[in-house]
Amino acid sequence: MLETIWFLLWGVLWAVYFMLDGFDLGLGTLMPVVAKTDTERRLVYHVMGPFWDGNEVWLITAGGVTFAAFPTTYATMFSGLYSALMLILFALIVRGVSFAFRDEVNSPRWKCVWDTCLVVGSFLPALLLGVAFANIFRGLPIDQEGIYQGTLFTLLNPYGLAGGILFVLLFLVHGALWLAVKSSGDLHDRAAKLLPKLWAALLVMAVIFLLTTRRATFLYDNYLANPVLFLILAVTVAALVMIRVYIAKGSWWRAWFASCVTIVGTVLFGVVGLYPKLLPSSIDPAFSLTAFNSSSSPLTLKIMLAVALTFVPIVIAYQAWVHHVFRHKSGEEDLEHEEGY
Amino acid sequence: MDALMLSRLQFAVATFFHFIFVPLTLGLSILIAIMETKFVRTGDEEYRRLAKFWGKIFIINFAVGVVTGITLEFQFGTNWSRYSRYVGDIFGSILAIEATLAFFLESTFLAVWIFGWKRLSPKLHCLSIWLVAFAANLSALWILMANAWMQHPVGYTLRNGRAELTDFLAVVTQPFGFQIYFHTLSGAYILAGFFVMGVSAYHLLRKQHVAFFTKSLRMGLVFALIFSLAEVVQGHIHGAEVAKIQPSKLAAMEALWDTQANAPQTLFIIPDEKNERNLVEFGKIPGALSLLAYHSTGATVKGLKDFPKEERPPVALTFIAFRVMVALGFFFALVTVIAWLKRNKLADSPRLLKLLLYSIPLPYIALQAGWIVTEVGRQPWIVWGLMKTKDAVSPIAASQVGISLTAFIVAYSLLGATAFYLIAKHVRRGPEPVRGEG
Known part of the structure; x- marks a missing residue:
């Protein structure tokens, strides 16, 4: 029971991370397309500024919770995906400092360096996290000892890449919507104009992904056994459609919320399909790491559950308050205040 | 080199680099919070x-x-x-x-x-900003409690081929953990105080923004003075605790080979690990080590030879790092006391200002040295007495x-x-120009 609760909580934490960091990873990737002048680029940084770091802590928490609740999974996952994780790390490093460093020196070349860091540092994690999760859905070559028997290139199979592209598109839509919500003028118009195209690409990729999932993974087994679970998929698809409806109406906030639901739904679709496996083995299903054979002791799970149920709502409350404080659209006048980095 | 040695180097690089930047934030956040509180209270724009x-x-x-920091968390899993x-x-x-x-x-x-x-x-x-300061220091508490558990595991039992939790409170409130916490935190505050003093001295030497940096220097000085003095006392208590909990670390810190009562403390030593002796010893104070470690000059201190060879930490590195840390610790206390005595004429004491300016790197060196003593001195264990570093990779x-x-070294x-x-x-x-003038 405890293991099952933690399995779900684990999935929810990753889903929340993707929902939150998704918009700034997507917008960071999109910046060169939507921002043409230095002022516009500064505005793109500015609409992410108060949020991106708080969002990234969800990744640290998701990683930390994997370590705390399922240490054996954490050990296998992180050492097995060594090269992919190192790439993500370096990307997040250069991206993180670009926020603080970019406007410290007033030279176009200097700014160009950090803008590049932002773009690459946003795109790579989006892609690689998608690749990693699709491969987890598909199963990793894990042997009897729980040791990963593959390389970085094992991950770059068609299904893994499809997952990567799906994540990138999810985040691009999410980020473009965020920009549409938070900006006005040319920036807003470019985001609005781009969105129908991005959405169409996302739809195509989502269909491909759902179809190939049937061939490449066992995820649908849980759904076929409990058809009521198909609700998750139905809600996710409905939210995906609603994004388009709200884009057409110009209801940007609502479209962004629909996008949140789509991202959370996509992750939960995979996680529920995985249950109870955290890391399925493609060598032999018996070697898979599950919520039951890789979890911490009941005492640790209980204590961590108390901590999570107490403090995660508090975190959500104050992060929601921050969204309320910075609910305004960013304009050029914000840049003059010397506010920000 | 094998994956073990490379992983150790990588973790060392990552920790050292992280630890260059974090200590300043621990103390500086508090100083900034105090500054802003004064602004809110007095309305003084400065x-x-x-x-x-x-x-x-x-x-x-x-x-x-x-x-x-993210790198460090991930490395436990990757490496x-x-x-x-x-x-x-x-x-x-x-x-x-x-x-x-x-x-x-x-x-x-x-x-x-921001x-x-x-x-x-x-x-x-x-x-x-108070919440930031509080959270930064709370964060340090948890991280150091985790480290304390590696130094002195408590509240666990060995079951299912691993260490399992039996007593959560014992783990998160162990006295040795608080020793490590206060020791590290004081070090970080000394560093922040010296940083603020040094930067202020730079401007005061040039006679610019005098009022602004006199205020800064005063705040940095109070901070550095309090914690430099506290660190001397706390460091002693901390050392005595290490003597009890990690005797082989203590022996390496002092390069003490033979178990003896009335054990001396020696100011300067060149250890020769291969032959289990010291090549050069200078400035022996008989009984000092026994006194400091066990509060009695007659107490017996266990020497390195009485630990199996494969359970001894590297001696030279631990010893030198410890000496550097202690020497700098006394230096900080001395400098801050002198600066405090001259606190009202600091702006006219160019020599003292120069000393403060050039002292900026020293707390950084002291903190890194302290970290070497802690972590290298813990070897060959990754978790004291439970797991060896070589079995952890x-x-x-x-x-x-x-x-x-290689990528870490280049990027960092x-x-x-x-x-x-x-x-x-x-x-x-x-500082930015005063409003209405610039």
Whole structure:
């Protein structure tokens, strides 16, 4: 029971991370397309500024919770995906400092360096996290000892890449919507104009992904056994459609919320399909790491559950308050205040 | 080199680099919070400018601290997976609690502070920097409690081939952990105090922004003085605790080979590990080590020869690092006391100002040396008495680690150089002009 609760909580934490960091990873990737002048680029940084770091802590928490609740999974996952994780790390490093460093020196070349860091540092994690999760859905070559028997290139199979592209598109839509919500003028118009195209690409990729999932993974087994679970998929698809409806109406906030639901739904679709496996083995299903054979002791799970149920709502409350404080659209006048980095 | 040695180097590089940037943020956040509180209380615009000037330095340090911190958390899994599997039940949960309780708070409210000057009332804005300071120091508590568990595991039982938690409170409130916490925190506050004093001295030497930096220097001085003196006392208590809990570390810290009563403390030694002796010994104080470690000159201190060879830490490195740390610790106390006695004529004491300016790097060296004593002195154990470092490494190819280690060294060098350049640039430029004049 405890293991099952933690399995779900684990999935929810990753889903929340993707929902939150998704918009700034997507917008960071999109910046060169939507921002043409230095002022516009500064505005793109500015609409992410108060949020991106708080969002990234969800990744640290998701990683930390994997370590705390399922240490054996954490050990296998992180050492097995060594090269992919190192790439993500370096990307997040250069991206993180670009926020603080970019406007410290007033030279176009200097700014160009950090803008590049932002773009690459946003795109790579989006892609690689998608690749990693699709491969987890598909199963990793894990042997009897729980040791990963593959390389970085094992991950770059068609299904893994499809997952990567799906994540990138999810985040691009999410980020473009965020920009549409938070900006006005040319920036807003470019985001609005781009969105129908991005959405169409996302739809195509989502269909491909759902179809190939049937061939490449066992995820649908849980759904076929409990058809009521198909609700998750139905809600996710409905939210995906609603994004388009709200884009057409110009209801940007609502479209962004629909996008949140789509991202959370996509992750939960995979996680529920995985249950109870955290890391399925493609060598032999018996070697898979599950919520039951890789979890911490009941005492640790209980204590961590108390901590999570107490403090995660508090975190959500104050992060929601921050969204309320910075609910305004960013304009050029914000840049003059010397506010920000 | 094999994956073990490369992984150890990589972890050392990552920790050292992280630990260059984090200590300053621990103390500086408190100083900034005090400055802003004074602004809110008195309405004196200068305090707002002080908070903003030092705040910028804080932000740059914080940014590098954050991105290099993620690396550390991930490395337990990537490079030390056997360790992670063995202790995740305890160690992993402390890290997860740190993120949930402290790091969220720090990251979220730092952004509020940075972007909220115009959006929040002055009081609420000031509260946000206090929350940052509180969270930063709370974060350090959890991380150091996790480290304390590696130094002195408590509250566990060995079951299912791993260490499992039996007593959560014992783990998170163990006295040795608080010793480590206060010792590290005082060190970090000394560093912040010296940093603020040094930067202020730079401007005072040039007779610019005199009122502004006199205020800064005074605050840095009070901070550095209190914690330099506290550290001397606390360091002694801490050392006595190490003597009890980690006797082989103590023996290495003192390069003491033979078990003896009335054990001496020697000021300077060149250890010869191969032949289990010291090549040079200078300045022997008989009984001093026994007295310091066990509060009695007659007490017996166990020497390195009485520990199996494969359970001794590297002696020379531990010994030298310990000597450097202690010498610098006394130096900080001396300098801050002198500066305090001259506190009213500091601006006219160019020699003292120069000393303060050139002292900026010293607390950094002291903190890194302290970390060497802690971590190298713990070897060969990764968890004292339970697991050896060599049994903890991931089953990964050395080439993978070689590539990532090289990438870390290159990336961190560039990052460090950039951060240093930006901080130096900001320091030289000085505070923003007074409103209405610029």
